[in-house]
Amino acid sequence: MQLQTYFELINRIKDYLRKDSSVVTQRLNIPPPDVIIIGNRTFWRNFKNIADILRRDPKHMIMIIAKELGTAMIIDEEGKVVIFGKKDAASIKNALNYYIKLYVTCPVCGSLDTKLVKERKITFLVCEACGARSPVG
Ligand SMILES: [Zn+2]
Structure with missing residues (x-):
């Protein structure tokens, strides 16, 4: 040859x-956000899983999504996310879709x-x- x-x-x-x-x-x-509201906090339990699938830096995702949701978010060592305030799964999904559209999808x-x-x-x-x-x- x-x-x-x-x-x-x-x-x-x-x-x-x-x-x-x-x-x-x-x-x-991409699984739908698995969220639970306790008191005045929203816990996004499968955030890390979604970040892994999208292959994105969790901190970057949180920065953009928190801004989109108009609130603050923190992430613990296990990758679980706490959102300040009550946010339902639908609005979190919207913010996630916004992130995917802008920062993941090739235009x-x-x-x-x-x-x-x-x-x-x-x-x-x-x-x-x-x-x-x-x-x-
Ligand atoms: Zn492309």
Whole structure:
């Protein structure tokens, strides 16, 4: 086999794998927020699980979602989130969807297979499916 042919083959396999992985992430199963209200606090019990699925920094998520909810949020060592005030699952889900739309979804191809990269104070959403780099925030 010629070396050039070999590299072409490798590239084709890489392309195939890339496409394949984006298909998998389209099927990302994000569970609805599991919340419980106790007194004047709302406990978001599966936050860490959702942050893991989205592959996002929990602190970044909390910062944006708290702002969207118009309240303060804290996270403990176990990844459980406490929201100050009473927030129902529906409004938390709305705030989460807002985050996903702005900071996870590629505006070019719609893939959720993305990562946030910070360069010279500008945050970019880099898509691992189509390669697009879109400034966010
Ligand atoms: Zn994309």
